[in-house]
Amino acid sequence: MAEYTVSLVGNPNVGKTSLYNRITHSLEHVGNWHGVTVTEVSKKIMFDHNTVNMVDLPGLYSLSVYSLEEGISRDRILDKSSDLIINICEVNNLARNLYLTLQLLELDVPTVLVVNMMDELKKQGKVLNYRKIEKVLKIPIVPMSAKYHSDVHLLMQVALDHIQTHGANTVNLEYLEKLPLDDVISIIGANAANAGFVPRWAAIKVLENDSFVLEKLALNELQTKALKAMGDMQARVAQVRYEFIDKITEGAISRSVSDEHHEMHEHTEHNVPIEQEGELAETHDKKDKHARHHNKHKKSERLKMLGFSRIDKIVLNKYLALPIFLLVMALIFVLTFGLVGKFFTWLLELGIDKLIYAPLTKWLVKIDCPAWIVGLVGDGIIQGVGGILVFLPQIVLLFFFLALLEDSGYISRVAFMTDGIFRKIGLSGRSAFTMLMGFGCSATAVLTARGLEDDTMRKKTVLLTPFMSCSARLPVYSTVAAAFFAAGSPFIIFGMYVLGAAVALLLAALFEKCIKPLKSGKLSFIMEMPPYRFPTAERVFQIIWNNAKVFLIRVGTVIFALNVIVWLLSNFSFTAGYTVGKDARSILEIVSGWIAPVFKPFGFGNWKAVTSLLSGLVAKEVVISSIESLTSGDMYAIFTGAHPSLSALTFMVFTLLYVPCVATLVAIRKEAGIKWMFFSLGLQIGVAYVVSLVFYGIGLLYYLNKGVFIGSVIVAVVATICVAVLVGRIRGKNKCPYCSSGCGSCIKKCEKKSEPKK
Amino acid sequence: MTLLDAQVNTKYKVCGVSGEGNARRRLLDMGFTPECSLYIAGVAPMGGTVLVGLRGFLVALREDAASLIEIKAAS
Numbered sequence: 030m031a032e033y034t035v036s037l038v039g040n041p042n043v044g045k046t047s048l049y050n051r052i053t054h055s056l057e058h059v060g061n062w063h064g065v066t067v068t069e070v071s072k073k074i075m076f077d078h079n080t081v082n083m084v085d086l087p088g089l090y091s092l093s094v095y096s097l098e099e100g101i102s103r104d105r106i107l108d109k110s111s112d113l114i115i116n117i118c119e120v121n122n123l124a125r126n127l128y129l130t131l132q133l134l135e136l137d138v139p140t141v142l143v144v145n146m147m148d149e150l151k152k153q154g155k156v157l158n159y160r161k162i163e164k165v166l167k168i169p170i171v172p173m174s175a176k177y178h179s180d181v182h183l184l185m186q187v188a189l190d191h192i193q194t195h196g197a198n199t200v201n202l203e204y205l206e207k208l209p210l211d212d213v214i215s216i217i218g219a220n221a222a223n224a225g226f227v228p229r230w231a232a233i234k235v236l237e238n239d240s241f242v243l244e245k246l247a248l249n250e251l252q253t254k255a256l257k258a259m260g261d262m263q264a265r266v267a268q269v270r271y272e273f274i275d276k277i278t279e280g281a282i283s284r285s286v287s288d289e290h291h292e293m294h295e296h297t298e299h300n301v302p303i304e305q306e307g308e309l310a311e312t313h314d315k316k317d318k319h320a321r322h323h324n325k326h327k328k329s330e331r332l333k334m335l336g337f338s339r340i341d342k343i344v345l346n347k348y349l350a351l352p353i354f355l356l357v358m359a360l361i362f363v364l365t366f367g368l369v370g371k372f373f374t375w376l377l378e379l380g381i382d383k384l385i386y387a388p389l390t391k392w393l394v395k396i397d398c399p400a401w402i403v404g405l406v407g408d409g410i411i412q413g414v415g416g417i418l419v420f421l422p423q424i425v426l427l428f429f430f431l432a433l434l435e436d437s438g439y440i441s442r443v444a445f446m447t448d449g450i451f452r453k454i455g456l457s458g459r460s461a462f463t464m465l466m467g468f469g470c471s472a473t474a475v476l477t478a479r480g481l482e483d484d485t486m487r488k489k490t491v492l493l494t495p496f497m498s499c500s501a502r503l504p505v506y507s508t509v510a511a512a513f514f515a516a517g518s519p520f521i522i523f524g525m526y527v528l529g530a531a532v533a534l535l536l537a538a539l540f541e542k543c544i545k546p547l548k549s550g551k552l553s554f555i556m557e558m559p560p561y562r563f564p565t566a567e568r569v570f571q572i573i574w575n576n577a578k579v580f581l582i583r584v585g586t587v588i589f590a591l592n593v594i595v596w597l598l599s600n601f602s603f604t605a606g607y608t609v610g611k612d613a614r615s616i617l618e619i620v621s622g623w624i625a626p627v628f629k630p631f632g633f634g635n636w637k638a639v640t641s642l643l644s645g646l647v648a649k650e651v652v653i654s655s656i657e658s659l660t661s662g663d664m665y666a667i668f669t670g671a672h673p674s675l676s677a678l679t680f681m682v683f684t685l686l687y688v689p690c691v692a693t694l695v696a697i698r699k700e701a702g703i704k705w706m707f708f709s710l711g712l713q714i715g716v717a718y719v720v721s722l723v724f725y726g727i728g729l730l731y732y733l734n735k736g737v738f739i740g741s742v743i744v745a746v747v748a749t750i751c752v753a754v755l756v757g758r759i760r761g762k763n764k765c766p767y768c769s770s771g772c773g774s775c776i777k778k779c780e781k782k783s784e785p786k787k
Numbered sequence: 788m789t790l791l792d793a794q795v796n797t798k799y800k801v802c803g804v805s806g807e808g809n810a811r812r813r814l815l816d817m818g819f820t821p822e823c824s825l826y827i828a829g830v831a832p833m834g835g836t837v838l839v840g841l842r843g844f845l846v847a848l849r850e851d852a853a854s855l856i857e858i859k860a861a862s
Contacts, residue, residue, distance in 0.1 A: 091816035095809055122844040125818050237812070264803060267815035271823070341829065350832035445847045449833025452849065458836070482809070553810040554849040555817070558838060 032080040033192055034110060038102060038133070039117035040126050041088030042559050044145045046070075047568075048117060048175040049085040052185065056571050057085065060435035067098045067479040069105060076185050084111065087480075090125070092132045093239040096482040103241070106138065113192045115184070117143045120150045120157055120172075121560070123282070127162075127274045128267075134166065134200050136230050141169050141188050148174040156285045165277045167200045176565060204273040205229075208236060208266060209259060216255050220246040236262040340561060341442065350446045357439075359523060361430040365423055366507060367519035373422030374507075381415040401600065401607040409596030413658035414589050417650045420504045424580050425573055427500055431469055432572040436564035440465060441556070448554055454534060455541035455549040457481070459556055460490040464533065467497030468526070469576065471689040474499075475696040485549040488701045489540055492547075492709050495689045495697075496533040496716075498526045500580075501649035505684045508653045512664040513674045521678070529685050532720060536712075587648050595644050595655050599637075631679045631725050632670020638680070641667075648690050675728040682724050686717035790839065790853040795827045798861040806855040814855060818842045824861055 118126035448458030510518035645652035825841035
């Protein structure tokens with residue numbers, strides 16, 4: 030009996046979390062894009078009477094890190110708290126994956142290598158002679174396909190064996206001899222020992238100019254000078270590593286000559302002793318020679334396959350890309366909120382009303398319950414909580430489509446094709462990930478911003494994500510829109526999503542222009558593009574189940590409790606007790622009444638609307654459940670202005686834009702700090718109020734006089750075009766030749782900057 | 788010449804990566820090392836970003852990062 034810590038380490042998007050879920054029987058979020066896991070997750074399992082603490086870490090390309098979430102992994106690897114590292118590689122780009130493996134070996138941490146996605150190699154009719162690599166690296170290698178099925182038991186067996194028998198790594202990293210490591214060690218040796226680094230490893234990192242290690246070493250001026258004199262070795266280190274990798278992987282992947290042979294190889298994979306396997310590979314090589322001319326043909330095919338695949342030619346086409354994206358989103362929303370979702374929601378609504386609400390209230394009246402208990406159970410709990418519960422089908426559908434987008438790899442294409450727009454407003458395509466995830470849940474989306482490498486960009490993305498309409502806001506739109514605009518409601522809901530996204534993009538542009546701490550300027554954008562993969566039913570269900578579970582738990586706890594509190598506070602007064610049927614004002618009627626005048630201009634300046642918006646701060650769904658329980662479903666009790674349907678629309682706009690929930694604020698504090706959390710709070714309330722005011726004003730114009738409205742719209746459009754053209758003219762004249770700025774004010778600065786380079 | 792001057796779907800070889808700091812290291816770590824062959828698989832619909840294929844995978848690069856990569860025609 031012993032206790033071990035085993036960490037999963039690897040490049041982004043190689044299937045670390047898939048394997049983690051297999052090993053620990055967990056349901057952590059997986060997806061076909063880079064940076065799904067942004068924090069370490071761990072779970073204890075029992076294996077062979079040993080306790081194994083499995084740790085899943087965010088992906089990283091190198092121990093010299095690039096973004097915050099990679100830093101988490103690096104620290105975990107460096108602090109040596111793991112007894113073993115399971116390094117996961119993806120067979121499709123083995124070379125780049127082994128780059129990290131070499132760094133782990135340089136660090137001399139006990140490592141077992143998993144080569145994942147063997148299924149994709151098999152589909153191409155190829156086999157991997159992993160024994161050949163095993164012989165050089167002298168660490169156990171386990172091939173598997175974590176997405177579908179995998180022999181987790183074998184892997185754990187190999188892993189524990191390796192922990193128990195592991196001495197020092199015996200691998201001969203011959204490429205290190207090509208680097209002047211001894212010279213560097215003679216300079217930094219003492220510092221490395223003080224900082225707790227292995228001198229050889231520290232020397233490699235110094236050559237790589239790794240800022241983290243250099244900082245820890247705290248070198249003095251003399252040492253820095255001596256290192257500088259050695260010249261720039263950064264590229265050299267990468268080059269010798271890759272040369273070594275190319276050498277050991279050469280010929281490791283070959284075409285299986287025939288399917289029979291392939292079958293045989295598969296069967297013998299785990300059982301054949303090394304010598305025999307070597308022979309097998311040799312005969313394999315001979316057969317390969319015959320197939321070589323065949324291979325040449327295939328090679329050119331592979332080059333094509335890697336490039337713009339047939340799907341990408343259409344999806345990323347210059348003219349079709351954006352329309353296709355919008356069409357896909359529109360289709361998702363129409364199916365979710367219109368056709369399919371609505372039907373199931375209606376079914377559930379009917380069920381709750383006929384099977385629970387009616388019989389239960391009847392029974393409560395029959396057994397002579399006090400009137401306030403009947404009210405609490407009937408209106409407060411069943412109407413309120415039930416009113417949210419009926420949205421379960423729509424939420425399941427929304428997450429189903431989000432899961433498809435994520436798992437197929439389309440979401441990375443969206444990042445790639447929108448990068449052009451995002452660049453202009455100081456963001457990158459990578460921000461598109463976070464913002465699209467915002468359609469699911471604002472709080473969890475904000476956390477995914479950690480994968481953004483630039484500090485300013487991360488702050489900005491975090492501030493903008495809450496404006497993307499999350500799934501908790503959906504019940505509010507659905508219910509309100511259904512009450513006022515029966516047939517058109519799916520379009521109105523889609524409009525809300527577009528409005529949210531538009532506000533976010535406009536604010537980004539505004540930040541870039543006007544707010545200095547949020548100006549990110551020109552940034553580089555380097556993102557790996559995953560291949561299209563077919564989403565498996567298992568993983569899609571996993572994502573749906575996770576989110577449905579979260580939703581049901583919220584309904585059962587926070588929303589339930591809040592509904593009871595809101596109902597009690599709004600039906601009891603300080604002095605008179607239960608207020609129904611009495612001439613007394615309830616507690617909330619008084620408190621919310623103080624704020625109510627603020628919303629007078631929108632036509633919902635009454636305490637019920639204010640109460641629902643206030644309770645929505647805890648969870649947005651509560652906005653609608655409060656309305657349902659406060660008004661027993663009569664929307665006109667909320668929208669008391671002269672134009673109830675316009676007020677209803679404005680109410681939706683306000684709900685879209687004001688603070689999503691306390692959990693999101695907490696997430697923002699975590700990612701950007703308390704200062705920015707308060708900035709975000711003010712921003713959300715301010716933007717919500719101003720946009721609502723403008724929206725209501727424009728709407729009012731429409732209601733007052735349609736002619737005037739259409740006229741002003743035309744004038745506004747023409748004026749905008751004129752201004753845009755004029756500004757473009759002026760900009761075009763002074764365009765800076767050195768950077769993307771169009772104003773020309775920076776020409777002199779840029780000129781100076783670019784001079785020393787040339 | 789740099790990757791910016793490259794033709795789409797033509798093979799090139801890397802000569803080196805210029806510049807300094809994070810972007811350069813990331814490019815080197817990803818395998819843009821001398822003599823490695825690469826090609827441009829496509830350009831983003833709105834421009835400014837290119838999709839580069841190397842070592843069996845695809846990576847999206849903004850123009851500024853692409854301009855750091857010096858290339859030569861594959862012989």
